[in-house]
Amino acid sequence: MANGSQIDQLVDRVERLLVRYEELQRTNALLAEQVELLTTERDSLRSRLSAARARVDALLERLPDLNTPA
Structure with missing residues (x-):
């Protein structure tokens, strides 16, 4: 009987x-x-961040250089 009970417990656990x-x-x-x-x-x-950075860089390039006389 003990073996049957142990097997039942093992089956339950499995x-x-x-x-x-x-x-x-x-x-x-x-x-x-x-x-x-x-x-x-x-x-x-x-990808969107990279595109936004490229647009910002392009805009910065268009700004006049403040170190050169106009």
């Missing part, structure tokens, strides 16, 4: 571990999706 494993797999998949979305958003923001 089943709980399997449920937990499946939950962790789903969580991991969701986190991987979030990482992908955030990476895409970051890349887009970097």
